[in-house]
Amino acid sequence: MDIIDTRKCNLWNLDRLADYLAVGPDILRGYYDEILEDGQFLAGINARLTKVREEYGFTKAIFARDKIDSADWFAFERILIYVLVRHLKPEAVLETGVYYGGNTSFLLAGLHRNGKGRLVSIDLPDSAIRAGVSAGTALRHPLVGDSELYQSTLKPGFIIPDYLKQHWDFVEGNSLEVIPTRRETFDLYLHDSDHSMDFLTAELDAAWPRLGAGATVVVDDIDWSNAFFSFCVTHQLSPVLFTDNGKDNLRVRSGVVKVDHPRNRERAFTGAKAAS
Numbered sequence: 001m002d003i004i005d006t007r008k009c010n011l012w013n014l015d016r017l018a019d020y021l022a023v024g025p026d027i028l029r030g031y032y033d034e035i036l037e038d039g040q041f042l043a044g045i046n047a048r049l050t051k052v053r054e055e056y057g058f059t060k061a062i063f064a065r066d067k068i069d070s071a072d073w074f075a076f077e078r079i080l081i082y083v084l085v086r087h088l089k090p091e092a093v094l095e096t097g098v099y100y101g102g103n104t105s106f107l108l109a110g111l112h113r114n115g116k117g118r119l120v121s122i123d124l125p126d127s128a129i130r131a132g133v134s135a136g137t138a139l140r141h142p143l144v145g146d147s148e149l150y151q152s153t154l155k156p157g158f159i160i161p162d163y164l165k166q167h168w169d170f171v172e173g174n175s176l177e178v179i180p181t182r183r184e185t186f187d188l189y190l191h192d193s194d195h196s197m198d199f200l201t202a203e204l205d206a207a208w209p210r211l212g213a214g215a216t217v218v219v220d221d222i223d224w225s226n227a228f229f230s231f232c233v234t235h236q237l238s239p240v241l242f243t244d245n246g247k248d249n250l251r252v253r254s255g256v257v258k259v260d261h262p263r264n265r266e267r268a269f270t271g272a273k274a275a276s
């Protein structure tokens, strides 16, 4: 697919999000235009791409590109979370799984534009991931392979432009241990750490008591296990699901649920907890 078709997918998804949130589509399309036109953001990302590639020789994922000339080159989820931050104007955002910081950059760009709000991001250092893999102690989804490994000289979030970090609180650790220690009430929670059934189930359970009454939950790679669907069944939540934008794939990938959505009572799943 070319970038024009990717843009069409992004717009189609954003219109479904507008329907779910009961807002006019032009409002969300306006936020999308905003990040597409944000020259400072793109310049900051490109400066980090060049530095990391030249100084650390890291060429995985988006770092394989010399230069990114549009935010459309990123997965739809990044557009989704930017638009959600701009629309919801959260005071406190929780993110798990930072890796190079693609999602983190888009969340922070939204907070930066809002002029308020804090993002708490949790990730393990690369050394801990490697140790857990070789000891066989980490709960890890088999699909992940070595795709998230990088060298220990790089810290999580190495694509994030410096000017965005003023809204950021990075916490190094296991999300299952860190989340219960947080005292904030989060308005927005993004899961993108380990997507295995057991781990995601445990992380959603840990996050649930820390979410505000009107919080929004975004889960990446919902097709990797039944954990997100099981969470929706348990709490009687009616989600909206999004495909990616065709640049890499079109699989149903991101789940969004607003915990106080009016549809929760009308159309919630019924039946037993989904099997793994």
Ligand SMILES: C[S@@+](CC[C@H](N)C(=O)[O-])C[C@H]1O[C@@H](n2cnc3c(N)ncnc32)[C@H](O)[C@@H]1O
Binding pocket: 096, 097, 098, 099, 100, 101, 102, 103, 104, 122, 123, 124, 125, 129, 148, 156, 173, 174, 175, 176, 192, 193, 194
């Ligand atoms: C899919 S990557 C995240 C990609 C990232 N959101 C981005 O936009 O570039 C998954 C991340 O989850 C982290 N992770 C895995 N297990 C974790 C755990 N138990 N606690 C916190 N982070 C974890 C890994 O270190 C890795 O950085």
